[in-house]
Amino acid sequence: MSQQAGYSPSFKRPAEIMRMRRKRARSEAGVFSGHGSTGSPGQSASSPDSVRPFSPGPLFNPQSRSGGGIKRRNPFANIENTYSPRKKCLVYNDDGNAEAADRYKVKKTLTEGDEDMSTECRGVLPLRLTQVEKHQHRDTSRKESVTFSEDDSLFEEEEEDVKSPLLKSPQAIAPASIAPPMCTEYPADWSLKTRLLFTSPLSLSWAQHPKAQEEALGLSQHCRAQFSTLPHSLQDPRSCSELRCAFQQSLVYWQHPSLPWISLFPRINAERNFTGKSTPWAQDTALQQSLMSEWSVSLSSLYNLLKSRLCPYFYLCSYQFTVLFRAAGLGGSSSITAFISPTTRGFREAMKAEGIEFSLPLVEERRKSREQQNLTESQGEEEEPKEKAQECSELKEGEDCRASDEGGNDGYDEDEDGSFSWLKEMGVQDKIKKPDSISIQLRKEGHAVSLDHKPESVVCVEGSHTFTLINFLINCRSVVASAGSQAGLPPTLLAPIAFRGAAMHTLKARSVNVKTQVGSTFQNISSLEVTGPILPSSLYTITTLLRSAQKGNFSAALYTHTPTAVMNTHTAEQQDTGGSVDLSGCGLHPASIQQLQQPSSLGKTALTHISMNNYSYTWKN
Template sequence: MASTNSNTSLSWKKPDELIRLHRLQQKKKQLTARLNNNKANIEITPNDKEKLLEAVIAQKRKNPFAKSSETSKKLKSNGPELIDDDSVLSLITTPPVTKQVETVVKETPQRSPPAKLTLKPFDPKAFSELFSKESHEDDSEIVEQQKFTKNLPVDWSLKTRARFFCETDMPATKLKTSQEASGLTGFVRCIDTRNSSGGLDISPAARLNQATYYWQHPHLPWLTMFPRNSKDNNGIHIGERERKSLAVDWSDSFRGLFQLLRARQCPYFYLCANSFTILFRAAGIGGRVETHALMAPTSKGMRSSLRQEGIEFSLPLKKDSGLNKSADGSFNEGKGEASADGTENNVAEDAVDDEDEEWFESLGMDEKEMQKINNAHARQLQYKDMADDFSDISVALIEGVECQAFFNFLLNAKSTITSVGRLAGVPPTLLAPIAFPKATIQNLSSRSNKVRMDGVDYFSVEFKGIVLPTVLPYACSLLCESKETFSVTMASNTSTLAFSKASAKLTESVKKEDEASGEQVFGKENLSDCGLHTELLDSLCRTGENSVGLMERVCFKKGFGYAWS
């Protein structure tokens, strides 16, 4: 019986078929019972009825919502049947099995009781033994490899956050009226409050507040002007009338700021567009004799448009294999670069091409095959030219007379102000440390709190916003006057990291003879009216090793200097 039931349960059947099969089984069983026991008179006594009731009661009702496990299925299939359809003889002959039913019910899965959590007392000796001599050796190696510099390098990438840590009290960010007024007055008038003889507040809090200001154009309070790819700028629509007025104001502001840069009344400024960022620097900054600009990232289309305008540029981060080095030591892009001897190079290339064609013709090649080879070669050159697009290697350097042509190109190019996407119709953001036409003054949001790290309490001051390269040297020089040790952690904008990399390579290439010459001294003197303090000018005009660096963390200790990474 059990085998037939198991076989029928394997395949799915409809209710009508199941009822029909059930009736057939009942008829077969009744016939077999009549044939075997046709002479026997079966009489059911009251005792048999009591046994039948006891067997039915002993079997517990199965829970329809319980999950059946594999073991319970095996036990049910192997165990004897309690009820065999309507056959009364099978119920009487088979004894009631209550234990197996109980075991089946008891085998429902149950969670084990949770283990008790026992805490052992802290043993400082056992904990210290975990750190073997290898850890001390590693620390000593790290200290030996770490370089300490007397002066802090300049990081030309824009920061979005800077946080200062110190074990002693930091300058307060909740300012008094005199401190806030003195900091704002010192910034607007470009006054060194430490050496001033006026009635300005010279407390550390007022001087630190002076470093948190900067100038910006345009300023639209409901938009995030930097970084321009912010999610808050989605779904912003500007009308045609507003676009024209913004473009006119921006062109006047950009023209006035560039004239200040050429006159060395402004040390540097940033132009931040949707797809690129440009750093303009005055003559004398970074050891460069002429006004220059760094543009990152660039693409093949942008570089080709510059060549069409006759603007010469170089790629300082690109390897020498893909570049041609001129006599004055500047790097120029290998193919298609506009230069003074461009006609001679074109003539030489044409002569080489003619020789190649003659050689192919001597081999018996058709014109179609030669054209396929030329097209494949052109595609390879195009792929090499586009391989470094939108990367740090694609940063372009434009200096000298070409910088004026580059300014005119940006002022008149339609691609400068995007018409599609985020901030469509909004001109690029201009950022500068000094005032310029139609600019608005902005400041960093500051917050001071107390932090506990590794069992030591630290006082911290955090700045959020657009952190210009002059903020960190000024704040560090201020803290060096009264603090034994402090550290700074920063978050950089990834699109401006190429400025520090290119500046480091350009400053390291300056020879020692140029450093000893009077050009660097004259560069500092000519920038004396740019609105920055003498210490900041020294750091911006410094050349050589460790004058420029890409920094994310800075540590200072009196007697050693600065360590950065």
């Protein structure tokens, strides 16, 4: 690189700089004493013209500076440590006047007589710059290209990264004109919600205090499965009678048994709700039998409706577990499915004794992932002998693999005597004490019990085995508590449509206007709180109404009943049936049916937040 006048070619050490300054001070003292001239300290009077005051940068002519003396140059200056592409440089014209020009864009108007320059601009060098840094230090990982604008009077000096475009962010690669995709729907969530909290910059007061006629019309539309069509955006939701009727319709659910003085949902860890309440059935055996008889009739009625595709789904909530029954065609399954969560080893053993075939989806998924991982590792280590790999797998079987294999069948098919055959082959069978059958059985049971009351213990029953499960639940003693505050009380049945012995209930809605601080100002925010056993179809209907009423701008916080969060997991033989199963007579809105037919993408988690901005959904789980 060509060096310029008055420019330090390399970085100097501090000791060398101090030595140069002392030498310069002595020479300046001799000159000043000989000629009697005065100057600023540290300034050499014999310095040549065009000394660079602060390097790097264009040369300064001392005569062109107005005011005091010339500032000394920076001895530590170097192009490598002071060059900034964002800084503007001075470009000198032919007449000697300096103009500020951007580092990346330089505009020069061609004169009429400068035809050669115009021709040269269309070639390789667009401009003939004088006294500008032509030899700049460029990074080896970048290359520069020159592109001309439409009028050929502007050119841009672009830097193209040589690195792979895969290392860039998608926002940097994607054109700025492409808008992000809009999500008009959120994934189906099969968990039960206990509370919804909606917030919106627009008022939500239309959702409460309905008129008597509006409430009656909403209940009638729910019973007759009639749905009103609302426009895409409502100008005045408070004066829209159809919106308020549809909102009352979305709050309805059906429950059995119905005891007005006791809240029958949730039932798991809900002893506080029953403490101090009147429970006349606790000590009356005849009353308990009457309650169980009516409950059995209601459960049988629900299953018949489900089998006939007149009921989309229903929940059974006991004091220990929750069961979700889904009709064929929902959740991507072509048959009736039932999820039970959480379960215990004793409950699973009882199901086996009744001949109910079931699967543990989360345990099988973990086992498949481990097998896939082991297969990948074995492919990367093909040089290892097969005998050694088999021996390692046998040693790990009792520690790692047994826990996952235990979930599918709660037992081992491996022969106990065969597991210790390798001791006989080594000739040390008499020196090592074998564990007795009781120890082996306790170890097997320990792996099975470790799943109890955990999300991994969720059980999936499919097809005709769901009918056997109904009979099992009716006759099983573990569905009813034998002691405690819930003793003798049958499980709670929840459904979106009417069934035998059910009572109509509505969710509680309350609207409040609050002020929240946004920066230094306060902004009015309207909130809507919905409480109760919120079913998946109710959640979808409420969000659909808010989309029209709030002009596509609202957010919601969802509070999930924890034992039901894992019911979004996939079944063992899940397939996307699409619209092959006709569910038009199940009593739900066609759009809600379409959403529930899709396989859930949430896995073992549930939605916690939903936000809509400009009619586009975003969510968290």
